[in-house]
Amino acid sequence: MMDAAWRRSTRMSQAGALLATPTEKPREADLAFDDLYRSSRDDVYAYVAGLLRDAAAAEEVTAIAFERAYRKRSRFDRRRGEPRAWLFGIARNAALDELRRRGRQAELAAEPEDLAAVPAVESAEQSERRLALNAGLATLAPRDRELIALKFFAGLANAEIATVLGISESNAGTRLHRALTKLREACDEAL
Amino acid sequence: MKPFSEMRDEELAAALRSLRPEPSPAFAAELDQRAAAGFPRRSPQGARNPFARFLAWLRNGSMMRLLIPAGGVAVAAIAVATVMVAGSNSGSADSEVATSAESVEMSGSESTAVGGSADLAPLTKQAAPEAAAGAEAAPAEEANESSSIQVEPQVFNGAGNGGAAVTAPHRDVERASQITIGTKPGEVGEASSEVFETVHRYDGIVLNSSTQNGSGTQAEANFELLIPSGKVGDAMAAFSRIGEVVNRHETTTDITAPTVGAGERLQDSQARIEGLLAQLSEATSDTEREVVEAELASERRHAANLKAKLSNLHRRANLSHVSVRIVSGKGALSPGGSDKDESWGIGSALDDAGHLLSVAAGVTIVALAVLAPLLLLLVLAWLAGRAWTRRARERALT
Numbered sequence: 054m055m056d057a058a059w060r061r062s063t064r065m066s067q068a069g070a071l072l073a074t075p076t077e078k079p080r081e082a083d084l085a086f087d088d089l090y091r092s093s094r095d096d097v098y099a100y101v102a103g104l105l106r107d108a109a110a111a112e113e114v115t116a117i118a119f120e121r122a123y124r125k126r127s128r129f130d131r132r133r134g135e136p137r138a139w140l141f142g143i144a145r146n147a148a149l150d151e152l153r154r155r156g157r158q159a160e161l162a163a164e165p166e167d168l169a170a171v172p173a174v175e176s177a178e179q180s181e182r183r184l185a186l187n188a189g190l191a192t193l194a195p196r197d198r199e200l201i202a203l204k205f206f207a208g209l210a211n212a213e214i215a216t217v218l219g220i221s222e223s224n225a226g227t228r229l230h231r232a233l234t235k236l237r238e239a240c241d242e243a244l
Numbered sequence: 245m246k247p248f249s250e251m252r253d254e255e256l257a258a259a260l261r262s263l264r265p266e267p268s269p270a271f272a273a274e275l276d277q278r279a280a281a282g283f284p285r286r287s288p289q290g291a292r293n294p295f296a297r298f299l300a301w302l303r304n305g306s307m308m309r310l311l312i313p314a315g316g317v318a319v320a321a322i323a324v325a326t327v328m329v330a331g332s333n334s335g336s337a338d339s340e341v342a343t344s345a346e347s348v349e350m351s352g353s354e355s356t357a358v359g360g361s362a363d364l365a366p367l368t369k370q371a372a373p374e375a376a377a378g379a380e381a382a383p384a385e386e387a388n389e390s391s392s393i394q395v396e397p398q399v400f401n402g403a404g405n406g407g408a409a410v411t412a413p414h415r416d417v418e419r420a421s422q423i424t425i426g427t428k429p430g431e432v433g434e435a436s437s438e439v440f441e442t443v444h445r446y447d448g449i450v451l452n453s454s455t456q457n458g459s460g461t462q463a464e465a466n467f468e469l470l471i472p473s474g475k476v477g478d479a480m481a482a483f484s485r486i487g488e489v490v491n492r493h494e495t496t497t498d499i500t501a502p503t504v505g506a507g508e509r510l511q512d513s514q515a516r517i518e519g520l521l522a523q524l525s526e527a528t529s530d531t532e533r534e535v536v537e538a539e540l541a542s543e544r545r546h547a548a549n550l551k552a553k554l555s556n557l558h559r560r561a562n563l564s565h566v567s568v569r570i571v572s573g574k575g576a577l578s579p580g581g582s583d584k585d586e587s588w589g590i591g592s593a594l595d596d597a598g599h600l601l602s603v604a605a606g607v608t609i610v611a612l613a614v615l616a617p618l619l620l621l622l623v624l625a626w627l628a629g630r631a632w633t634r635r636a637r638e639r640a641l642t
Contacts (some may be wrong), residue, residue, distance in 0.1 A: 083282075087279070090279050094267070094272070094275065094276075095266065095267060095272075098265065098266075098267040098271075099264045099265050099266070102265035103264075103265060108265070108268070111265070112267065112268075112271045115267070115271075115275070116275055116278065119275065119278075119279065119283060120278075120283045120285075123279075123282070123283040124283070146637060149637035149638075149640045149641065150637065152640035152641070153636055153637065153639075153640045182259060183259075183262070183263065185248070186248075186259055186260065186263055187263065189248070190263075194641075194642075195640075195641045195642075196641045196642065199641065201260060205257055205260035205261050205264070206260075206261075206263075206264045206265065233253070233256065236248070236256075237248040237249045237251070237256070238248075238249065240248040241247045241248050241249050244247065244248070
């Protein structure tokens with residue numbers, strides 16, 4: 054179904070709406086969702102993996118998030134936010150459901166190295182800094198880690214983060230600043 | 245190495261971005277395949293049992309998927325209820341006519357609009373003042389004459405257990421019945437003849453009658469009748485068969501007390517007359533004789549009055565007053581009644597459609613009255629569930 058759309062979407066401009074409005078034809082809505090998928094697949098995975106810190110669970114949740122978004126694509130209302138924020142809201146709910154199911158509250162359980170693959174060429178200082186950052190992220194509260202994942206892993210702007218979390222943009226900026234401060238302290242302790 | 249606290253924001257951001265998790269090529273390829281296939285549904289986790297599968301279906305399904313069958317069920321329920329209510333309405337209408345025509349089998353009461361003749365028949369036995377021992381409390385006979393019947397229950401129950409019926413006190417009951425019969429304008433004369441035949445058959449008396457024949461819509465007849473009380477039930481049933489019963493009303497009045505009182509006073513008066521006669525035969529002077537004769541004449545007048553009153557009471561108990569009215573024209577016959585010659589036309593269809601619509605509207609209102617609170621509860625439960633889920637998700641982060 055989406056093959057043709059997939060090929061055409063590569064030629065389409067990334068600018069403008071990523072999702073069609075409900076009044077548009079279904080075909081156009083599919084094309085718009087294809088664009089959203091292509092532009093957000095890795096970002097969604099990075100956010101979910103950063104929050105869950107489990108590669109297998111992150112893959113499962115990412116797949117579920119896109120599946121849910123695809124089913125709900127006709128119900129998207131542009132007046133309530135940008136398509137990326139809408140998609141990340143769905144991904145967040147799926148990730149939190151996974152956290153609830155596991156009852157582990159985003160604890161760093163295993164495979165941290167899978168999440169941050171070791172670069173082929175890396176100095177000792179870089180390696181030490183990477184390990185300290187990983188350790189600092191692991192000690193952060195899940196709520197703070199989520200903010201950092203949304204900002205630096207998924208690449209969302211503060212306004213988009215605010216939409217995803219249901220808070221104001223200024224509040225999102227403040228929380229992000231506090232999370233970074235905590236991360237610095239945690240990383241220094243890990244050094 | 246520079247501590248993190250001394251790093252600039254840009255440096256820390258770059259360091260964090262370097263840690264960004266990337267999906268494995270295998271996963272990316274698999275997800276791309278699923279995207280190209282339109283994200284086909286996978287069997288949800290833990291959905292092996294039917295209930296979990298149903299929950300997953302509800303969770304994944306759109307509102308339309310739920311609304312369409314729910315709306316269909318609601319419409320079907322309203323339709324079934326409408327048919328049932330309409331059926332019961334027409335059934336009750338039919339039964340009204342049927343019960344009117346079968347008055348003999350109806351149970352009676354003090355005042356009945358329809359029926360009530362057969363069981364009251366035992367009440368209309370002829371007056372027997374000497375048997376009414378329990379009627380001493382009848383000094384105000386005129387006041388009690390019009391009182392409604394107050395019969396002890398065992399009088400009626402006696403029919404089922406023999407002996408009690410024999411020992412029960414006899415009551416004198418006056419009955420009055422009115423019946424209105426609907427017929428076609430051209431059949432008023434024929435119906436009047438049947439009324440006369442019925443009166444004759446049951447040994448009744450026609451007090452007065454008036455018949456206005458004609459083919460117009462104003463033809464009607466009125467009869468004031470006296471029917472022996474023991475036969476009034478059968479007579480009413482016969483009247484009911486003449487045409488369609490439009491209205492029927494029966495009343496009963498217990499006149500036992502005035503009857504017993506009049507009988508006792510008559511006995512006393514006769515005893516006094518006998519005493520005065522004896523006194524007259526023993527009178528020795530003309531003056532004494534004249535005085536006794538004057539008293540005797542006065543007592544005889546009093547006895548005659550009492551006898552006339554007692555006779556009148558007996559007649560009221562023995563003969564029931566029946567008013568029969570035969571009407572015709574519009575409204576005299578109900579649709580589908582005995583007016584079988586008139587065909588079912590567009591007007592009838594419109595009437596039926598209007599009736600059906602009004603019934604449907606009523607059923608819909610009742611259904612909404614029942615469903616509205618349920619829907620409100622469902623909406624509240626749904627909102628509460630959403631709020632609970634949102635909080636539970638947020639709790640997962642703390």
